[in-house]
Each structure stands twice: as structure tokens, then as C-alpha cells.
Amino acid sequence: MDNERPKDDVYNMLSESGYADKAIEYFRNQNNLGIIEDADHCTDLTGPCGDTMKITMNVKGDRIEDAKIQVMGCPGAVASGSAAVAFAKGKTLQEAESLTLDELYRELEKMPEQKVHCARLAIKTLQKAVAKYREEHSAKAVNEN
Numbered sequence: 001m002d003n004e005r006p007k008d009d010v011y012n013m014l015s016e017s018g019y020a021d022k023a024i025e026y027f028r029n030q031n032n033l034g035i036i037e038d039a040d041h042c043t044d045l046t047g048p049c050g051d052t053m054k055i056t057m058n059v060k061g062d063r064i065e066d067a068k069i070q071v072m073g074c075p076g077a078v079a080s081g082s083a084a085v086a087f088a089k090g091k092t093l094q095e096a097e098s099l100t101l102d103e104l105y106r107e108l109e110k111m112p113e114q115k116v117h118c119a120r121l122a123i124k125t126l127q128k129a130v131a132k133y134r135e136e137h138s139a140k141a142v143n144e145n
Helices: 009-017 021-028 075-088 093-097 101-108 113-144
Strands: 041-046 052-060 063-072
Touching (some): 009 021, 021 075, 041 113, 052 075, 052 113, 063 075, 063 093, 063 113, 075 101, 075 113, 093 113, 101 113
Antiparallel strands (some): 041 052
């Protein structure tokens, strides 16, 4: 571990539980967490474990300009949601919805095995957000014609 990373109780607990430094960074970094006021779209999803994620995003053309996520859940859910949103920013809708579990795990580097459901929830929430955005905007285009 490099000297720039804080060695505190939260870091130590997460590291000892099986989280890689990168996953811990996603958990601690607040850049992707929150809500976009006046967002183009908002979607939420609750997983079987009870964790809930809500994605807000702004889309220009077919590209996600910005996205934020709110997470009510464990560190694995927060890290997974934050990483999924980081992946989606700047991507086309198709690229964002194609995020795989392997790609998300590579980004996070390592999380405890029992947290794989958190990564799946993050992917499903992102996929639902893209699908609902497309559904709403294709309906608007039909109504405008």
C-alpha cells in the first residue's frame, strides 16, 4: 500500500474483509454519489438483500453526459454502484448497458465473494435506467409527431 492512502479503522476493516484498495476508494470517494437535480432520468431498484440504488442521469443524444447514484446498502453496494456510474459517464447508452459483471469486478479489483450480488444489483440498476430512459424518450418522440 502506498503512503498516500489513509490507514484508518474503516480502511483496515474493509481491507481485512477482502476489499481491494480500488474498491475501498470507490466506497470512500463521493464523486459519483448523490443526485442530479433536474435529471433527464431517474431509476431505482431494490435487490433481494434489501440494498437499494437510485441512478439519476443526463443524456445528450445517445451519450450519458453525467450520472450519479444514491445507495442504501453495505460498502460492497456503494463501491459497486459508484464504479458502475463511473463506467457509464461519457458512454453511449448501448455501451453503458453492456457493462458485464467481469468488467465491473476488474474495475473494483477485489471484493468479498459474498458481495457479488452488490455488483449484480449495480449492473441491473444501470441497465434498468438505460432501458427506462429509452422507453420514455421513444414514447415522447412518438407523442411529438
